[in-house]
Amino acid sequence: MMRAVPAHIPEALAASNVGTWQTGQSVHHYIVDEAAAALFGLDAAKAAEGFLLVNFLRAIHPGDRELFRDRIGRSIEHGGLFVMEYRTTPRPNEVRWVLGRGRYERNAVTGEMQGRGILIDITESKLDGHIEDRALFIAPDAGGSALERAATLALETREAIQEIDGSERPVLVRAIDTLLWALGRVLARHATGGRD
CATH class of the missing domain: 3.30.450.20 (PAS domain)
Structure with a gap:
C-alpha cells in the first residue's frame, strides 16, 4: 500500500x-x-x-x-x-x-x-x-522509527545547508549527501526485508 x-x-x-x-x-x-x-x-x-x-x-x-x-x-x-x-x-x-x-x-x-x-x-x-x-534515500513516514526520524532530520539539515553562503557549502552538501545515501541504503534494506 x-x-x-x-x-x-x-x-x-x-x-x-x-x-x-x-x-x-x-x-x-x-x-x-x-x-x-x-x-x-x-x-x-x-x-x-x-x-x-x-x-x-x-x-x-x-x-x-x-x-x-x-x-x-x-x-x-x-x-x-x-x-x-x-x-x-x-x-x-x-x-x-x-x-x-x-x-x-x-x-x-x-x-x-x-x-x-x-x-x-x-x-x-x-x-x-x-x-x-550520490544521495539515495526514501521518504520516511512522520513519527516513524528512529531511522526514519534521522532521515527526516537529515533532509531538513540539507535544506538549511543550501541557504549557507560561502565556500563551506559544497563541503557540507557532500557530507550531508553521504549521510543521506547511507540512511537511504539502510532504509531500503529494511523495506526489502534485509535484501540489498
Whole structure:
C-alpha cells in the first residue's frame, strides 16, 4: 500500500535537486513536481496535470533509452522496486544525470498497478568527480522509527545547508549527501526485508 508523504518532505526534496513522481490515470500517465519536470524539459506549469510516459522517454538520452524502456517495462508489468541511473536531455546540447528510485505496487481494490518515487539530479556529482557522494534515500513516514526520524532530520539539515553562503557549502552538501545515501541504503534494506 502506498504511504502518504509528510507535508514538509516535498519542500526539502526540491531544495536538494530531488523531484517526485507518481502514476496518475494509468501506469503510462505520470504526475510530477516542477523539479522532476525540469529534468526532462517538460512544462512545469503542466506537471500537476501529468504527462504520458512517452514524453519522458523522448527526453532520455538515446544511449540510455532502450535500457530504461526495458527496466521500466518490467517494473510496470511485475511491480517492485525500480532503481536506475540514466541521462536526460532536457534541452538541446544539455545532459543531466538522474538517479531514479521508486516502487510499483498493485492496488488491492482496483487491481491497477501504481507507482511512486523520486528523481535525484546527480549531475554535479558526475562532473566534479564525487560520484560516491550520490544521495539515495526514501521518504520516511512522520513519527516513524528512529531511522526514519534521522532521515527526516537529515533532509531538513540539507535544506538549511543550501541557504549557507560561502565556500563551506559544497563541503557540507557532500557530507550531508553521504549521510543521506547511507540512511537511504539502510532504509531500503529494511523495506526489502534485509535484501540489498
